[in-house]
Amino acid sequence: MKNLLLNNTDLSFSPICLGTAGFGGGKLDKNAAFRLLDVWRDLGGNVVDTANVYGRWVDGTNMGEKIIGQWLSQRGKHALTVATKCCHWSPDAPGVSRVRKRCAKADLEESLGALGLDCADVCWLHRDDEDVPVEEITGFCEDLRNEGLIRYYGLSNWSAERASAAWEDCVRHGYNGLMGVQNGHSAPVLPAGDPTLRCYTPDQGEFHRKSGIAEMPYSAIGNGAFCIMADAGVRVMNGEVISVGDESKISDEFTRRWFTERNLKRYGALSHYAGESGLTMLEACVAFHTGRDYTDIPVIATSRELGLYELCAAAEKRLPPEAIEAVESI
Numbered sequence: 001m002k003n004l005l006l007n008n009t010d011l012s013f014s015p016i017c018l019g020t021a022g023f024g025g026g027k028l029d030k031n032a033a034f035r036l037l038d039v040w041r042d043l044g045g046n047v048v049d050t051a052n053v054y055g056r057w058v059d060g061t062n063m064g065e066k067i068i069g070q071w072l073s074q075r076g077k078h079a080l081t082v083a084t085k086c087c088h089w090s091p092d093a094p095g096v097s098r099v100r101k102r103c104a105k106a107d108l109e110e111s112l113g114a115l116g117l118d119c120a121d122v123c124w125l126h127r128d129d130e131d132v133p134v135e136e137i138t139g140f141c142e143d144l145r146n147e148g149l150i151r152y153y154g155l156s157n158w159s160a161e162r163a164s165a166a167w168e169d170c171v172r173h174g175y176n177g178l179m180g181v182q183n184g185h186s187a188p189v190l191p192a193g194d195p196t197l198r199c200y201t202p203d204q205g206e207f208h209r210k211s212g213i214a215e216m217p218y219s220a221i222g223n224g225a226f227c228i229m230a231d232a233g234v235r236v237m238n239g240e241v242i243s244v245g246d247e248s249k250i251s252d253e254f255t256r257r258w259f260t261e262r263n264l265k266r267y268g269a270l271s272h273y274a275g276e277s278g279l280t281m282l283e284a285c286v287a288f289h290t291g292r293d294y295t296d297i298p299v300i301a302t303s304r305e306l307g308l309y310e311l312c313a314a315a316e317k318r319l320p321p322e323a324i325e326a327v328e329s330i
Contacts, residue, residue, distance in 0.1 A: 016220075111123075216297045
């Protein structure tokens with residue numbers, strides 16, 4: 001995989017990023033996670049996405065970061081670039097914002113201890129607080145850079161309007177730490193859930209084109225929903241299912257979550273363009289991101305080593321721009 005240099009930074013990232021929310025969280029134990037990280041590095045992947053809260057739902061600690069830290073201690077602390085996150089709300093007080101410098105610093109110090117690092121290459125603000133002026137937030141992020149805790153910071157689950165205001169504030173003050181926006185974004189439209197999460201909107205795309213700041217979306221292939229549909233032989237027309245080859249592969253719960261009219265129309269359009277381009281559905285779902293006219297590095301999780309080979313191969317494929325635009329416009 002050919003690395004991408006992120007605009008206005010010295011960060012060079014592989015075209016896809018490995019998501020690690022499942023590390024220690026019930027999907028992957030330490031040994032399985034170690035094997036996955038080894039394969040990821042061997043295939044040319046150089047960045048992983050984690051967070052201070054990953055694994056807390058198991059034992060109350062940042063277990064995911066601890067596993068990555070143990071791997072780095074054996075393979076070398078610079079074997080991979082680690083992007084972490086801070087300022088997630090507390091499980092004990094989900095309605096209380098933690099988008100404050102003291103919370104960011106406390107989370108970062110804990111994360112760095114678990115990872116065995118002195119400084120994080122990237123730290124995402126895991127949430128926004130629209131009651132806090134962006135000038136205050138960019139200001140304390142720059143403070144954290146000056147204190148040597150982080151090199152760059154990003155905005156996760158922020159609206160395009162707030163991200164744009166933050167970027168403009170950085171330009172106004174000559175700050176150069178803001179490197180990206182991370183919201184939910186995939187060809188399958190993600191089901192509604194936690195109201196504090198943000199999904200991609202067309203004005204976010206315009207923001208990326210204008211600013212040159214990278215998008216690094218989570219849930220970037222929509223939990224593999226379209227891949228499952230393609231594997232089951234789902235055929236659609238005008239937003240309606242006309243046949244399913246193997247109904248045993250499509251549960252009632254899956255149907256409820258993913259068989260919306262919009263998703264079925266998107267699936268039909270992407271299937272058409274994938275066929276024209278000679279791509280598998282997985283390749284088309286990845287190319288939905290990597291073929292954009294701005295930097296889009298999708299964050300994708302897998303628990304299978306074979307899945308990494310498939311994802312890395314998919315990162316080399318491309319959809320024509322008109323295909324991406326057509327699917328996105330549905």
